Amino acid sequence: xxxxxxxxxxxxxxxxxxxxxxxxxxxxxxxxxxxxxxxxxxxxxxxxxxxxxxxxxxxxxxxxxxxxxxxxxxxxxxxxxxxxxxxxxxxxxxxxxxxxxxxxxxxxxxxxxxxxxxxxxxxxxxxxxxxxxxxxxxxxxxxxxxxxxxxxxxxxxxxxxxxxxxxxxxxxxx
Amino acid sequence: xxxxxxxxxxxxxxxxxxxxxxxxxxxxxxxxxxxxxxxxxxxxxxxxxxxxxxxxxxxxxxxxxxxxxxxxxxxxxxxxxxxxxxxxxxxxxxxxxxxxxxxxxxxxxxxxxxxxxxxxxxxxxxxxxxxxxxxxxxxxxxxxxxxxxxxxxxxxxxxxx
Numbered sequence: 001x002x003x004x005x006x007x008x009x010x011x012x013x014x015x016x017x018x019x020x021x022x023x024x025x026x027x028x029x030x031x032x033x034x035x036x037x038x039x040x041x042x043x044x045x046x047x048x049x050x051x052x053x054x055x056x057x058x059x060x061x062x063x064x065x066x067x068x069x070x071x072x073x074x075x076x077x078x079x080x081x082x083x084x085x086x087x088x089x090x091x092x093x094x095x096x097x098x099x100x101x102x103x104x105x106x107x108x109x110x111x112x113x114x115x116x117x118x119x120x121x122x123x124x125x126x127x128x129x130x131x132x133x134x135x136x137x138x139x140x141x142x143x144x145x146x147x148x149x150x151x152x153x154x155x156x157x158x159x160x161x162x163x164x165x166x167x168x169x170x171x172x173x174x
Numbered sequence: 175x176x177x178x179x180x181x182x183x184x185x186x187x188x189x190x191x192x193x194x195x196x197x198x199x200x201x202x203x204x205x206x207x208x209x210x211x212x213x214x215x216x217x218x219x220x221x222x223x224x225x226x227x228x229x230x231x232x233x234x235x236x237x238x239x240x241x242x243x244x245x246x247x248x249x250x251x252x253x254x255x256x257x258x259x260x261x262x263x264x265x266x267x268x269x270x271x272x273x274x275x276x277x278x279x280x281x282x283x284x285x286x287x288x289x290x291x292x293x294x295x296x297x298x299x300x301x302x303x304x305x306x307x308x309x310x311x312x313x314x315x316x317x318x319x320x321x322x323x324x325x326x327x328x329x330x331x332x333x334x335x
Contacts, residue, residue, distance in 0.1 A: 011218060013262055018221040021228030033231045041227030045220060054182035056215065060208030061189045064200040097264055098303045106307045119316055123323070126293040132265060134182055140269040141276065141285075149286045152330035156294065156323050163319040171315075 048139050055135030062095045062131070087117045088157035091124025095131035115168045120161030127153045218266050226270030235278045242288075244281030248325075251332070254284040255324025258291025262298040282335060287328030294323045 026034040094101055105118055128150065137146045193201060242250040261268055268289065276285050295317065304313040 014218050014221045014225065014267065017267065018225035018228070021225040021232070025228040025231050029231045034228075037227040037231050038224065040230075041224040044227070045223045048219075048223075051179050051182050052215070052219065053212070054179070054186050056212045057205075057208045058182060058186050058189060059211060060204040060206070061186065061193050063207055064197070064204035065189060065193045098299055102303045102307045115312075115315070118312075119319060122316065123294055123320065126296065127290060127323070127327070134185070136265040136269045137289075138181070140273050145276075145282060145285070148282060148331050148334050149289060149327070151334055152286055152327045153290060155330075156290070156327060159326065160294075160319045160323060164315050167315050167318060 051139045052135065055131070058135075059095050059131065066093070083114060083117045084120045084158055084161045087121040087161070088124040088128070091121045091157060092128045092130050094125050094129065101125045114165075116161040116165035119164035120157040123160040124157035127156050215266070222266045222270050226274050229271075230274040230277065233274060233278045238275060239279040242275070242280045242284040244279075244284075246281060246284060248329075250281060250284040251287040251325060251328035254280070255287040255291040255295075255328060258288035258293075258324060259295035260297050261288075261292045268292045283328040283332035286331040287324040290327040291324040295320045 022034070025037055091101075094104065101122065105122060133146055133150065137149070141149075193204060240246070242254045246253075258268075261271070272285055272289055275288070276282075280288075300313055300317065304316060308316075
């Protein structure tokens with residue numbers, strides 16, 4: 001997934017987020033609210049930990065199990081509706097953050113992959129990624145919410161892919 | 175939360191078994207990348223959860239309910255989608271915020287729009303990823319076709335409710 005770098009932009013943002021929250025909470029809401037929030041934070045973390053641990057192990061296994069070359073082969077020259085649906089389906093399976101998906105997309109584009117297919121893949125990875133739903137959304141938001149959001153997002157990769165095709169031919173014609 | 179626990183460990187077991195049968199020599203590699211990820215994620219998750227808990231006490235609940243509550247309709251969906259689109263950071267930051275906002279009274283379609291804006295439009299990703307790896311033309315079209323997606327997902331979630 002992500003290279004284990006200690007202090008990147010995200011880490012700095014999170015540190016600023018947590019420390020400013022702590023200061024503001026203590027200053028504006030007082031000591032009682034501060035310690036209540038602290039306990040609530042640790043409590044939620046404790047409940048999420050067994051799931052997150054499973055998610056991290058699953059990420060490692062999937063990376064070893066699904067070679068990127070296989071994904072590329074399936075998406076390579078696919079076009080038409082089949083290409084869009086295939087790209088959307090594969091996008092749901094690619095685990096990890098942009099570190100996993102973008103090199104894949106860049107390689108596809110370089111190999112001459114069709115525009116709409118690439119957009120469908122990226123949109124699917126971003127909105128329908130199963131890995132993210134299991135590791136983040138269900139633990140945080142609950143199964144009901146996750147199901148509603150997932151169903152509502154099902155058409156998005158195809159719509160985005162079609163729109164991208166239409167837009168790119170429109171721009172190419174001009 | 176118990177469903178998530180069961181699903182994830184069943185997947186770990188199933189996929190682990192598949193890896194063990196197909197290419198057992200890659201198991202150490204899988205564990206190594208999992209370990210590296212865990213080491214990177216642990217401090218981030220701890221701090222993000224605490225930060226979200228602190229900010230949870232500060233959220234102006236009435237304001238949130240008025241702007242993006244269940245009754246806010248399309249206006250709320252647009253506002254929530256726009257906020258999501260400019261949210262920086264990965265799921266470590268966005269999901270704690272989504273849970274805090276939902277607990278403060280935001281509506282389901284609005285939270286769906288927020289998460290879709292963050293995931294699909296993802297302004298924070300364009301600088302570091304789209305532009306660097308795929309170029310300006312690709313980035314422009316991806317942004318354009320992604321703009322309506324939070325509204326579509328939010329609207330569909332509204333219809334599904």
